[in-house]
Amino acid sequence: MIRTQGPDPKSYQQFAGRSSEFPPVHLAVGVEAAGRRRGSGPPALVDRLEAVERLQIAEFAALKQELALLKAQLAQTASIVQVDLGSKLNVLRTRVGALEQASAPSHQD
Structure with missing residues (x-):
């Protein structure tokens, strides 16, 4: 049995993060894809x-909506993490500054 590999995943990296650079693609499905019209x-x-086409369109719309919601939740979570890390960093800076002052030789002669 001969096995062939699919495309190298690295070849797709050039497109990572560039989805806005490409125009949206309209995929014809169902009756439209088959070139059929009523009566043919x-x-x-x-x-x-x-009916299947309508169901798929509705499911796709629901998936797009869920994806948008998940992206918003991810952005909110990232923002919360960033704020939390920022406040912890400030606390650490204050503590390091206090330790540096405490360990510095005093200039009292």
Whole structure:
């Protein structure tokens, strides 16, 4: 059995973070993709295909909404972590400054 590898994942790194540089892609699905119009196939099949297409569109919209919510939650969490780390860093700076002053030789002669 001969196994072939898929594309190298590293080849996709050039596109990382650049999704805004590329125009959105419209994928034709269902009746539109097949180039069918009403009357060119069995009505029941066309109706079923259109129903599946509507369901997929609704599911895709729900996934997009969930992704937007997760991105917002991630941004909020990152902000909270940044603020928390900033306040801890300030406390550490204050403590280091106090230790440096306490360990510095005094100039009292």
